[in-house]
Amino acid sequence: MAQATPFSLIDQLFDRVTSTFQPPAWLVSELQHRGVLLINHVLMQEPEAMARLARQKGRVASVQWRLFDIKLIITPAGLIDLAEPGANSDLHLSVTESSPTSLVQAVVAGEKPPVRIEGDVQFAAEINWIVDHVRWDLEEDLARVVGDGPAHTVVQAVKNLARGLKDFVTRFPATSIVRDKDGL
Known part of the structure; x- marks a missing residue:
């Protein structure tokens, strides 16, 4: 008889929690705003990253993993902000790994998670450069x-x-x- 690993049990627990518990909109908004502040703090330590993003000003990128999604707009200063809810995305990044433990394992191992990319290729290349070169x-x-x-x-x-x-x-x-x- 096959037994589940501790990791598969974590995945099952995560699936149950996310299917039954939907966080309130105010909590999602606050977490997104805090994430934007952290990313901007890290970006401001790297002028080259800000210069690259400034060339993409006004562009919108949406990032999705399972039920979680966020739309970000590039500001003229080369930073990011939350995009308006109805904004059209120039770039859509969708993390294809559905297992949270597999995702954590990949990140801890220093690998990029598998991502499906749709949209502007140049914008995607700039985002990829930032992911590869900017560290907190x-x-x-x-x-x-x-x-x-x-x-x-x-x-x-x-x-x-x-x-x-x-x-x-x-x-x-x-x-x-x-x-x-x-x-x-």
């Missing part, structure tokens, strides 16, 4: 608040934790099934 310097931001020494210690601890998580996650494929002694 968490240690620098944390050092502004707590100082260099504690920030370095915290970031090293998080890196060690992430390494351990990566080792654990990469040992168990999300789609693996434990079989009994008869191979069933």
Whole structure:
């Protein structure tokens, strides 16, 4: 008899929660606004990324994964903002991996998740460049608040934790099934 892995159990729990619990619109809006603020903070640390996005001003990209979706518009400053609800997308990015654990495994392993891309090729190329080249310097931001020494210690601890998580996650494929002694 085939048994589910811990990862498949997490996927099943996620499916149940998302099918029965729909977050209120105000919560979705707040989370989207906070995400935009974080992305803009990271973009502002990389002038080349802002310059590339400024060339795409006014363009709208929609990003979708399962039931979650967001439409973002590029501002003249080379940052992003939430697009109007009825805005037409110039680029549609749809994450095709439906399993949250497989998605996390891919990201933790340093891989890009599988994405279906529809729309403006040049706009997609600029987004791809940003994904490949822009990184959040968490240690620098944390050092502004707590100082260099504690920030370095915290970031090293998080890196060690992430390494351990990566080792654990990469040992168990999300789609693996434990079989009994008869191979069933």
